[in-house]
Amino acid sequence: MRARLQTLAERIEAEIGAFGHRVFTDSAPVLEVELAQKAGIGWRGKHTLLLQRDAGSFFFLGEIYVDLPLPTDEQTSPSTAPETPGAHCGSCTRCIDACPTGAIVEPYRVDARRCISYLTIELHGSIPEPLRPLIGNRVYGCDDCQLVCPWNKFAQACAVADFDVRHGLDRASLVELFSWSAEQFDERMQGSAIRRIGHERWLRNLAVGLGNALRAPPARLEPAARAAIVDALRARAGDASALVREHVEWALRAA
Template identity: 65%
Template sequence: MTESKLQNVDYPELAAQIKAWSQELGFDGVRITRATLPAEAGERLQAWLDAGYHGEMDYMARHGLMRVRPAELVPGALTVVSLRMNYWPGEARAAEAVLADPEAAYLSRYALGRDYHKVLRNRLQQLSERVRTAASALGGRVFTDSAPIAEVALATQGGLGWRGKHTLLLTREQGSLFFLGEIVTDLPLPEDIEEPAHCGSCTRCIDVCPTQAIVAPYQLDARRCISYLTIELAGAIPAELRPLIGNRVYGCDDCQLVCPWNRFAVASGEADFAVRHGLDDVSLSTLFAWSEDDFKTRMAGSPIYRIGYERWLRNLAVGLGNAPSTPAVLAALAARREDASALVREHVAWALARHGE
């Protein structure tokens, strides 16, 4: 962008336009912040990595402090537009009811519909194009959990919410049940003001965690987190953690379900986040009977697809091992006793042993 064009842009007006456009595109909140974070952010990240809390997520260590330095991702970056979009599927069977049904499969509520990466990226690109047109040029990129960027830290700095003790972004208006996305740009947009935290002395998220993965306020040991164990971990789930996982076969929402701020959560109006294939109310045995073709067909376009069929069966075997010893549960496990995957066979054997088989 030339100097003359820079001078002709009304940046406060453009910032207001960005917020109006984001609402038109289905976003539920937007704030703007500078594309730099304080040194403490890098120090906290390095301490977390040094403690090994990232587990087998090697990319976290590989990218290192780039995560807190947006300008290394987008040279010349000046500001970050942080946005959020609600995902809670209001029509789904109540999460608490599924968790209380030991033969049901619990999948994190964000994963019941279509893959959010595609939905958010499309909307972010549309917003970026509007900004590009309005400002005559734009040097920047859009992100949605797609690059090493400290999205919660940036969203917090911009006042989109505050970091809860479970490490997720929280808002007073709508809790924490939303996705985040960013536009990192070289435009000198006016910055929004950071909001103070409102967790107070509450420790419900820490206390409820089935595996005690929140080792201290604002500190998560991913190696114990059920979301990590059922999604990111490629190999065997540690045997000592399996009984604690219960019927959670893809992700975990416990820390959010007990958060007082989520009483203000708003159901998503986005059709792509609506429940698909009855995944909000289905038995572990039914899902364990799926063939690989069933998995690929029904999970196409879902965030669950990326873990693959083998991990899917591994997770379900753990859930079945924690389920009651009903004929349906025992028959489902016995049918895969000689599964082609050594990983699945090992988890099935563990599950059958839990049932005295």
């Protein structure tokens, strides 16, 4: 996405001459949802994400910031104003109801400290214990609020190869993933967004997932599977990372 934005900026330069610019896509503290809504691209849903009639919420936003004196638009009348928050959400609360941790505390307001995407991707430290059981086996992000949104029945598959579904981990168990060394993690996550959280946080998240598996009702976990999980966790009990050790210790409390 950023490469495409850069190419677009360079094409504009070829037409009008050199100018200062920077491109962004989820890579800087840019209020892109607010800007996109004001530009009329879509409306902010109750989960705070941008929605479009023909794409739901499954798309990327990108920006080119420039130092050019751009003309301002005329003020719009209420009948032609850009989409307003919740413009087409009506009384639907599916995203709020589906959130595993109750992170959508009210319509259009998310407590990021409870959001699984924040906890498993952005948070560098310890995941708060009260939230760990609510994470389940989600080891990298969560899209539950988007998956239940009725507008996403209009989401379209992208024709760009970089965004193709990758099936490399479809059959991998959490126990297998937990056994990866740092070198294996780097090699097998090459080109994946998962790689950016690093091996340490990857193990932290997996420890939570394995601990939640041990906390499941006995009927849902075969004895052999339980034994394999316990063995995998015990093998990491002396990990060099205090962060990993803490989450492994928590997971083993259910052994």
